[in-house]
Amino acid sequence: MKVAEAKALSESSPAADGATPVIVSKGLTVGYKLHRERKQLTALRNINLTINRGEFVVLVGPSGCGKTTFINAIAGLVEPWEGTIEVNGRPVTGPGPDRGMVFQDYALMPWRTVESNVRMPFELQNLNLSKEEMNERVRRYIKLVDLSGFEKSYPYELSGGMKQRVGIARALVSEPDILLADEPFAAIDAMTREAMQSELERFVANTGQTVVFITHSIDEAVILGDRVVVISYRPGQIKEVVDVNLPRPRFDYDVKMLPEYGEMRDHIWRLVKDEALQTARGVQ
Amino acid sequence: MATLDDSDRTSVEAHTDPSRIQDTGWTMSEVWSRYGPWVVTIVNLTAFFCLWQLFAMSGAINPLFLPSASSMFEALWHGLTTTAPPGAVVSGSIADHLFYSLRNLSIGLAIACVIGIPAGLLMGGNKYVEMILSPYVWALASLPRIALVPLFILFLGFTVKMQITIVVLSAVFPIMINAWAGVKTTEKSLLAAAKVFGASRSDLYTKVVFPYTLPFIISGVQQGIGRGLIGVIIAEIFGGSNGLGYLIRRSADTFNSSLMYAVLLVLVIVSLTLIQFTRWLEAYVAPWRHMDRL
Ligand SMILES: Nc1ncnc2c1ncn2[C@@H]1O[C@H](COP(=O)(O)OP(=O)(O)OP(=O)(O)O)[C@@H](O)[C@H]1O
Ligand SMILES: [Mg+2]
Numbered sequence: 001m002k003v004a005e006a007k008a009l010s011e012s013s014p015a016a017d018g019a020t021p022v023i024v025s026k027g028l029t030v031g032y033k034l035h036r037e038r039k040q041l042t043a044l045r046n047i048n049l050t051i052n053r054g055e056f057v058v059l060v061g062p063s064g065c066g067k068t069t070f071i072n073a074i075a076g077l078v079e080p081w082e083g084t085i086e087v088n089g090r091p092v093t094g095p096g097p098d099r100g101m102v103f104q105d106y107a108l109m110p111w112r113t114v115e116s117n118v119r120m121p122f123e124l125q126n127l128n129l130s131k132e133e134m135n136e137r138v139r140r141y142i143k144l145v146d147l148s149g150f151e152k153s154y155p156y157e158l159s160g161g162m163k164q165r166v167g168i169a170r171a172l173v174s175e176p177d178i179l180l181a182d183e184p185f186a187a188i189d190a191m192t193r194e195a196m197q198s199e200l201e202r203f204v205a206n207t208g209q210t211v212v213f214i215t216h217s218i219d220e221a222v223i224l225g226d227r228v229v230v231i232s233y234r235p236g237q238i239k240e241v242v243d244v245n246l247p248r249p250r251f252d253y254d255v256k257m258l259p260e261y262g263e264m265r266d267h268i269w270r271l272v273k274d275e276a277l278q279t280a281r282g283v284q
Numbered sequence: 285m286a287t288l289d290d291s292d293r294t295s296v297e298a299h300t301d302p303s304r305i306q307d308t309g310w311t312m313s314e315v316w317s318r319y320g321p322w323v324v325t326i327v328n329l330t331a332f333f334c335l336w337q338l339f340a341m342s343g344a345i346n347p348l349f350l351p352s353a354s355s356m357f358e359a360l361w362h363g364l365t366t367t368a369p370p371g372a373v374v375s376g377s378i379a380d381h382l383f384y385s386l387r388n389l390s391i392g393l394a395i396a397c398v399i400g401i402p403a404g405l406l407m408g409g410n411k412y413v414e415m416i417l418s419p420y421v422w423a424l425a426s427l428p429r430i431a432l433v434p435l436f437i438l439f440l441g442f443t444v445k446m447q448i449t450i451v452v453l454s455a456v457f458p459i460m461i462n463a464w465a466g467v468k469t470t471e472k473s474l475l476a477a478a479k480v481f482g483a484s485r486s487d488l489y490t491k492v493v494f495p496y497t498l499p500f501i502i503s504g505v506q507q508g509i510g511r512g513l514i515g516v517i518i519a520e521i522f523g524g525s526n527g528l529g530y531l532i533r534r535s536a537d538t539f540n541s542s543l544m545y546a547v548l549l550v551l552v553i554v555s556l557t558l559i560q561f562t563r564w565l566e567a568y569v570a571p572w573r574h575m576d577r578l
Contacts, residue, residue, distance in 0.1 A: 075480050095480045107477035110572040111495045124491070125482030156572045170481070 019052040022178065022210045023074055027083030030066075030073050031235075043069040045235040046083070053177075056204060056211045058225035060218060060268065062276045066236030067214045068104055071180040074212060075101050087178065097125045100176035102184040104214075106163045108155045114166050115151040118142055121174040141169040144199070146192075160187035165196075172203075179204070181213045185220065197224060198251040205249065218272065222265050223250050230271045233278055240271055351542040360546035378531065378543075378550060385527040386554070388444060389509075389516045392451025396508055399452070400459030401501055407460070408467020408497070409489065421464075425457035429515060433522055442523035447516060454515030455508030462504025466497030499570040506562040513555055 028047040033040050044066040051057050059067045072078045073085050076094040085092050087099065100121070108117050115138060122134045129137070142148055145165035155163055164187045171179060185193045201224060204211055215221050221228045225244050232239040244264060246255045255261050333353045339345075340352035347355075363378030407414045407421070433450060440446035470493050478492045520529025528547055535544040566573065 072476075077476050077479065095482065097482055099480070101477075101480045103473060103477055105473050107471075107473040109474060109477075109492070109495070111498075111570065120478075120491075121481040124478065124484075124487055154572055174481070 019055075021050045022053045022055075022088060023049075023051040023212070024086040025049045025070075025073075025083070026085075028070075028073060028080050028085050029082040029235075030069055030078055030080055032078075042081075042235040044073075044231075045237050047236075047238060049229065049238065049241075051210060051212065053210055054204075054208045056201075056213065056224055056226045058213045058215060058221040058228045059231060060215060060221050060228060060272055061231030061236065061239075062233050062272065063216075065231045065233050065275070067231060068182055069236070070231075071101070071182055071212055071214065074178070075099055075180055097121075097127065097174060098176055099178045099180060100171035100174060102164075102167045102171045102179075102181040104182040104186070106155070106160075106167045108163055108166055108170075110155050113152050113154055114142065114147055114158070117155070117166055118169045118173055120170060125174065127174060137173055137175075141173045144172070144203070145169045145196075161189065161192065164188060168196075175207065175209075177210060179209050179211045179213075181211065183214050183216065186216070193220075194251075198249070200224070201249055201251065218265055218269050219256075221268060222246075222261060223255065228268055230268060230275070233275050239275065242268055242271075348539060348541055351545055355542040356545040356549065359540075359542040360549065363543065363546055378528075378547060381526060381528050381531045381547075382550060382554070385516050385520065385529070388447045388527070389451055389512055392448045392516065393455055393505070393508060393512050395448070395452045396455035396459055396512070397505065400456040400504070400508070401463050404460040404463025404501070404504070405467055405494075405497065407464045409493070414464075421457065421460060424453070425461060429454045429511070430518055433518060436519075437522060442525075447519040447524070447527070450515040450519040451512045455505075455512040458507035458511060459501065459504040462500045462507070463497055466500030467493055469500075470496045499566060499573045502562060502566045502569065506559065506566075509558045509562065510555070513551075513558070517551070 025047050028044060029042060030044045031040050031042040047070065049057075059070060061067055069078060073080060074087065074092065076092045076096065076099075087096070109120065112120065118138050118141060119134070122129070122138075139148075142151060145168050147162060147165055147169070150158065150162065155166065158166070164184060168181075168184050171181070185196055188196060197220065203209075213224060215224075222244055228242040228244060230239045230242065231237065242264065246258065246261060246264075247253045337353040340347065340350055360378065365379075367377050367380055403417070407417055429450065432453060436446045436449050440449065474492050474496065475488060478488055483491060516527065517529040517532070520527035521533050522529075524530055528551060531547050532544055535541070535547065
């Protein structure tokens with residue numbers, strides 16, 4: 001299959017089965033202290049997941065199930081309560097240049113222009129790039145997310161979807177090994193979204209990046225993911241990991257027309273629906 | 285690594301084509317919304333002073349309490365165009381006193397900024413500094429500063445030092461408290477983003493907390509200017525022989541109501557100018573905040 005070949009090529013030291021684990025979560029339990037109520041909330045319980053180099057893993061699950069918490073743990077923004085989370089064989093102790101992130105709430109600096117926001121990773125970490133290379137990359141990634149001409153705009157002058165695309169460019173500009181994307185296309189209209197999905201698929205096939213991607217759209221999960229991880233509601237646990245064995249590039253093969261696509265989609269949809277129903281019952 | 289040069293996505297490009305940003309001409313209503321307020325204000329103020337003049341000329345109120353607008357403008361013109369002869373002990377000129385008051389106000393504000401901004405930032409950034417300083421800051425900030433004037437007259441006499449001290453005390457707390465609040469309310473997600481992209485601890489302060497806090501500091505300075513102006517006038521009214529406050533007291537003592545009204549008008553103008561200056565400063569350093577207000 002095409003994917004397997006592409007992956008094998010991009011691998012520096014492939015293991016026997018051609019897969020190098022990049023992100024390894026063992027018995028990961030994470031939560032938050034609720035200061036006001038002297039309580040603590042377990043957001044994720046006992047997560048066991050291994051993500052290999054070049055893999056595209058999509059997380060789905062009802063709102064509040066702990067998807068953002070999981071990628072925050074990978075990013076090093078929250079500490080495990082129990083269990084371990086390792087990136088490239090080392091326990092995560094904090095953020096690092098090997099991981100880039102697209103934030104659910106954009107998190108753009110309002111005092112910086114589009115260009116300056118995208119350039120920010122270069123200011124904060126030393127990547128041994130020349131000035132010209134940095135400028136070139138900033139320009140290239142702004143073009144990739146289709147914001148050429150808006151370099152000098154401030155975030156308040158942009159629409160929600162445009163802000164989100166600035167966030168995507170900022171995460172990609174340093175070309176990190178691992179891309180953590182928290183609902184990166186949520187605010188983008190259906191047409192542009194499809195174009196960006198296809199763009200992203202092509203992009204990561206070229207770079208060999210490992211992607212952990214959160215979405216609420218099951219179509220998006222199936223169309224993009226090598227594996228779809230369904231997370232159950234509070235505390236979030238892995239309910240099922242679904243392998244998506246569809247040919248890539250998915251947009252060239254028009255996989256939405258394949259019967260397997262529909263089956264996969266229905267299967268995941270049922271899993272998520274059960275969870276969502278339990279959520280609704282829990283609320284009552 | 286990445287090969288993106290083949291990104292020819294004509295379907296998407298239409299959405300965000302830069303050519304959508306076009307120069308638009310001026311319509312009549314835009315011209316009016318821009319210059320209309322000025323026209324209205326000028327007509328309004330002219331009418332106000334004319335009515336005042338007519339009312340004063342009618343003799344309904346003793347000119348000692350309400351001089352005519354024309355005599356006030358005359359006193360103003362005279363006061364602003366003449367200066368005291370060299371060596372004079374007491375000046376009758378508004379310009380001299382205005383300069384004196386403004387100088388003390390500026391020095392006091394500068395000192396208040398130099399103390400207040402770092403202190404506020406430190407209080408926001410370090411919980412021990414906050415714990416130790418906050419009771420004093422709240423106590424002094426809530427105390428009416430005018431109550432301290434006699435104390436400082438006792439310490440320092442009717443000196444420039446006393447007046448500047450009052451200005452500093454008046455202005456330093458709003459500046460400090462605003463800077464403190466700015467640091468405290470810095471958005472968590474912005475800090476998280478900076479951390480993810482490699483910010484060190486000092487980067488977090490210089491690249492996130494400080495720019496986020498800057499508009500707070502400016503509005504602190506804005507409040508500080510207002511309070512400082514009150515401080516400087518009160519200090520001068522209490523004693524001394526210089527400054528606009530002194531001139532108000534003296535014009536009252538000498539029953540010179542035209543001069544007093546002229547000084548009050550100068551104060552209004554000074555205060556409005558300073559406020560406008562800080563608004564402009566805010567719009568300049570924090571345009572993203574300015575947009576919210578419109
Ligand atoms: N900073 C925080 N402090 C306290 N509780 C938090 C915090 N962040 C998240 N939580 C709680 O942790 C749980 C998981 O949150 P998380 O943001 O990971 O959910 P999510 O799956 O990303 O949801 P969504 O799809 O709505 O973004 C939620 O129940 C939430 O209440
Ligand atoms: Mg989330």
